[in-house]
Amino acid sequence: MEFQVVIEEDLEDGGYIVHFPALEGCWSQGDMIEEALDHIKEAIVGYLKTLNDMAIHGLKNIDKDLVMEVAVV
Secondary structure, three states: OOOOOEEEEOOOOOOEEEEOOOOOOOEEEEOOHHHHHHHHHHHHHHHHHHHHHHHHOOOOOOOOOOOOOOOOO
16 A cells, blocks of 8 residues: 655754654655665554554544534424
8 A cells, every 4th residue: 555745855954854644643754865765664554453443443533622422303
């Protein structure tokens, strides 16, 4: 499976910052582009594994956003 990621040069600290916009908060970095890409692959796998584990255990994402259910009639 292939995903599109965004790579930016880190002008402040050097290296590269990379994120996967489809998964909020899924960011990584590396000194070289190849390293940043390897790191974001690991981050994506970890993120998806966590979502899967939460779904299996019936846990909801707990963050600063309020999650509610509504009925539409």
